[in-house]
Amino acid sequence: xxxxxxxxxxxxxxxxxxxxxxxxxxxxxxxxxxxxxxxxxxxxxxxxxxxxxxxxxxxxxxxxxxxxxxxxxxxxxxxxxxxxxxxxxxxxxxxxxxxxxxxxxxxxxxxxxxxxxxxxxxxxxxxxxxxxxxxxxxxxxxxxxxxxxxxxxxxxxxxxxxxxxxxxxxxxxxxxxxxxxxxxxxxxxxxxxxxxxxxxxxxxxxxxxxxxxxxxxxxxxxxxxxxxxxxxxxxxxxxxxxxxxxxxxxxxxxxxxxxxxxxxxxxxxxxxxxxxxxxxxxxxxxxxxxxxxxxxxxxxxxxxxx
Amino acid sequence: xxxxxxxxxxxxxxxxxxxxxxxxxxxxxxxxxxxxxxxxxxxxxxxxxxxxxxxxxxxxxxxxxxxxxxxxxxxxxxxxxxxxxxxxxxxxxxxxxxxxxxxxxxxxxxxxxxxxxxxxxxxxxxxxxxxxxxxxxxxxxxxxxxxxxxxxxxxxxxxxxxxxxxxxxxxxxxxxxxxxxxxxxxxxxxxxxxxxxxxxxxxxxxxxxxxxxxxxxxxxxxxxxxxxxxxxxxxxxxxxxxxxxxxxxxxxxxxxxxxxxxxxxxxxxxxxxxxxxxxxxxxxxxxxxxxxxx
Numbered sequence: 001x002x003x004x005x006x007x008x009x010x011x012x013x014x015x016x017x018x019x020x021x022x023x024x025x026x027x028x029x030x031x032x033x034x035x036x037x038x039x040x041x042x043x044x045x046x047x048x049x050x051x052x053x054x055x056x057x058x059x060x061x062x063x064x065x066x067x068x069x070x071x072x073x074x075x076x077x078x079x080x081x082x083x084x085x086x087x088x089x090x091x092x093x094x095x096x097x098x099x100x101x102x103x104x105x106x107x108x109x110x111x112x113x114x115x116x117x118x119x120x121x122x123x124x125x126x127x128x129x130x131x132x133x134x135x136x137x138x139x140x141x142x143x144x145x146x147x148x149x150x151x152x153x154x155x156x157x158x159x160x161x162x163x164x165x166x167x168x169x170x171x172x173x174x175x176x177x178x179x180x181x182x183x184x185x186x187x188x189x190x191x192x193x194x195x196x197x198x199x200x201x202x203x204x205x206x207x208x209x210x211x212x213x214x215x216x217x218x219x220x221x222x223x224x225x226x227x228x229x230x231x232x233x234x235x236x237x238x239x240x241x242x243x244x245x246x247x248x249x250x251x252x253x254x255x256x257x258x259x260x261x262x263x264x265x266x267x268x269x270x271x272x273x274x275x276x277x278x279x280x281x282x283x284x285x286x287x288x289x290x291x292x293x294x295x296x297x298x299x300x301x302x303x304x305x306x
Numbered sequence: 307x308x309x310x311x312x313x314x315x316x317x318x319x320x321x322x323x324x325x326x327x328x329x330x331x332x333x334x335x336x337x338x339x340x341x342x343x344x345x346x347x348x349x350x351x352x353x354x355x356x357x358x359x360x361x362x363x364x365x366x367x368x369x370x371x372x373x374x375x376x377x378x379x380x381x382x383x384x385x386x387x388x389x390x391x392x393x394x395x396x397x398x399x400x401x402x403x404x405x406x407x408x409x410x411x412x413x414x415x416x417x418x419x420x421x422x423x424x425x426x427x428x429x430x431x432x433x434x435x436x437x438x439x440x441x442x443x444x445x446x447x448x449x450x451x452x453x454x455x456x457x458x459x460x461x462x463x464x465x466x467x468x469x470x471x472x473x474x475x476x477x478x479x480x481x482x483x484x485x486x487x488x489x490x491x492x493x494x495x496x497x498x499x500x501x502x503x504x505x506x507x508x509x510x511x512x513x514x515x516x517x518x519x520x521x522x523x524x525x526x527x528x529x530x531x532x533x534x535x536x537x538x539x540x541x542x543x544x545x546x547x548x549x550x551x552x553x554x555x556x557x558x559x560x561x562x563x564x565x566x567x568x569x570x571x572x573x574x575x576x577x578x579x580x581x582x583x584x585x586x587x588x589x590x591x592x593x594x595x596x597x598x599x600x
Binding site for chain 1: 501502504505507508509510511512515519520523524526
């Protein structure tokens, strides 16, 4: 049985009438210990997809389940690493992680918890900064704290929502390697979302493109059989890497070319009706209520090919 | 360097100029007394003081200073129940304000949290709050008197230590000073970033823990802005409250001196109230700055 399974899920937002469908026909199954990366354009519904798994968002149709149990709400068995780190700024590195650990391992002794926290801070190489506040750390360090916080909950699956996209290219490369190393040692299941095809192929066992049709849907998955640990310098000349990369990018680009976007245009008409001169009577002061408002909005659906 | 020196000099020099200009204007419209001697009907020589000016009863700056000197140079003296040093009066007012203000925070902050957390609560109570918010302290005080007419705490000697007027005073300060705390807390709670709430959800924090570990710290900066504004209002209200209840304090002193025709002391009181208000505001903004997170 797969660890995570999504069947025929779809999701849209907004009220009826102005509704925009984000995801359609989502089918995904992830085995235990797998490192899956989902690649897609910005704004194509990647975060919504990962929130279906984390439980922050519920699918409109279809189902999402973990180990066969339907996902109804967020829980510590699915550790979510946020794009913007989401560390609580009034807590130190240690306290941020402690918040998670104290909640998940309530029955542990306090020494056990302390050791567990220290272990995870050390794992992301931040022991020297354990008592610093998030604002005293660089972006890369903050994201490492966020990863440590999530791993410290011992989740069954690690969900990463564009974890590195707010970082500069160099820090990004370093963290990619670090997270890949941690995965090699831990073998936790990872579902990683990114908009960078290179990053995807570099870290993943399996890459799934999120095709930017409207609503978006998952493409065919691409297995990455490049041996680990992968050397970031050597891999650039690896023919397999080049082939996968070309394949992935073509898939994404092609589906974008075919894509038709339906867009709702709001046409706001001029908001004032001309005054009816004949209706003005002698009680001018009372009866004149100023220009009449039309307050009308027309909806028009326009098809645009992107 | 030159620029900084000039800026600092200006920061001291310009306010002094402004104060002097105001004093000059004050002097110009104030009444000036002329003392003449004349023989009355009995043949005795008497002094006649005549005040003239745009506002004849307004004392000049110098007269104000002479009349107020004693109150300022002996700020803690107690010469009688209604004749005390200016800081002694201020202290009495501050104690009352502190009590009322404390009540306002204790009541206002939870209300703010409820408003921020629950849409239904907001829908239910927002109209009520918007209507009660602009009501003047002068209007609340009589209601307080009626509400707490039965309150009477008597000490061993049979003297009332806490009566209806004290309760009404506290009630008035609390209910007037509460609103900025309520509104700012509510806004702060609504402004808590969704990310933080998501963290709480993903970690499955209990309601209690979410409140104390996430919501309260995230709202603190807003709460303290509310607290600062509330303190300003509490200090505003004190004068009205003391005038109406006749409690001794800076506002009571002001009203009593007006009734006693000693107008110079009114100006002393106004200036004192202003300075204390300013100091309180500065103190609160220092505390507020300490609680700015992120």
